[in-house]
Amino acid sequence: MRKIIPFLLIGILVLSSIGVSAFPIKNTNKQIYLGYANITGNGNTSILDAVAENNLIVGIENKTSYVDFYINYSMNCNGNTDNGQIWLTVAINGQNMTPALATTFNSQNGTLKVENIKVNKHDSFVFIIEVVYASVIPLYINQTRASGAGVVSKSAKYISDSYNPIPQFLDLLFQRFPHAFPILRHLLGY
Numbered sequence: 001m002r003k004i005i006p007f008l009l010i011g012i013l014v015l016s017s018i019g020v021s022a023f024p025i026k027n028t029n030k031q032i033y034l035g036y037a038n039i040t041g042n043g044n045t046s047i048l049d050a051v052a053e054n055n056l057i058v059g060i061e062n063k064t065s066y067v068d069f070y071i072n073y074s075m076n077c078n079g080n081t082d083n084g085q086i087w088l089t090v091a092i093n094g095q096n097m098t099p100a101l102a103t104t105f106n107s108q109n110g111t112l113k114v115e116n117i118k119v120n121k122h123d124s125f126v127f128i129i130e131v132v133y134a135s136v137i138p139l140y141i142n143q144t145r146a147s148g149a150g151v152v153s154k155s156a157k158y159i160s161d162s163y164n165p166i167p168q169f170l171d172l173l174f175q176r177f178p179h180a181f182p183i184l185r186h187l188l189g190y
Contacts, residue, residue, distance in 0.1 A: 029066045029067050029068045029115065030060065031068050032058055032068065034052060034053055034148060037049060037086045039076065039077065040078075041078065041082050041133045042078045043140065044138060044140060048131045048143065049131070050130070052127065052129055056150025057151055063121055066116050068115045070088075070112060070113040072111055077106060078107075079135050081135055082133065083105050085102070085103045085133075086103075086112060087128070087130040088127065088130075089130070092117065092123055092124075093123055093124060093125075121152055124151050126147065128147045129147070131144050
């Protein structure tokens with residue numbers, strides 16, 4: 001039995017290292033949906049939408065966590081010399097984060113993210129979605145914005161698991177060794 005344990009540990013390490021190189025590492029940050037923005041313009045007129053979620057409560061399992069804030073967007077700039085821009089800016093506890101920008105001279109759909117933001121329980125955040133449409137010929141500019149706010153709290157999952165030491169141990173293990181055990185992470189949904 002004593003001879004089997006070292007081989008078992010070596011096997012786990014080899015499989016883990018193969019898993020790290022064979023599978024792309026998935027962003028495990030909590031994804032926080034903040035709203036959406038739309039632009040439809042033809043050079044002479046435009047319809048702009050900016051819709052923000054509000055009074056958000058973001059649950060995290062640990063005292064500190066990393067999150068990605070995002071919005072969905074759609075831009076259709078059908079004029080000859082027009083452009084659309086959508087900005088997402090997030091501030092945690094009054095500290096500005098780097099804004100994210102999507103811009104196009106044609107049509108574009110997607111997700112605009114402010115990624116890898118460190119948050120703590122009891123943090124507050126505000127965000128602004130800014131939508132700008134402009135045309136050079138004829139000269140035309142239109143813009144709108146929406147804003148929202150939220151707080152970071154303890155998640156319900158953490159409360160229900162607080163009496164079970166296994167999830168807490170796995171959280172600690174995966175925090176200390178973020179790139180280790182990718183197959184185990186995948187199987188457990190971490």
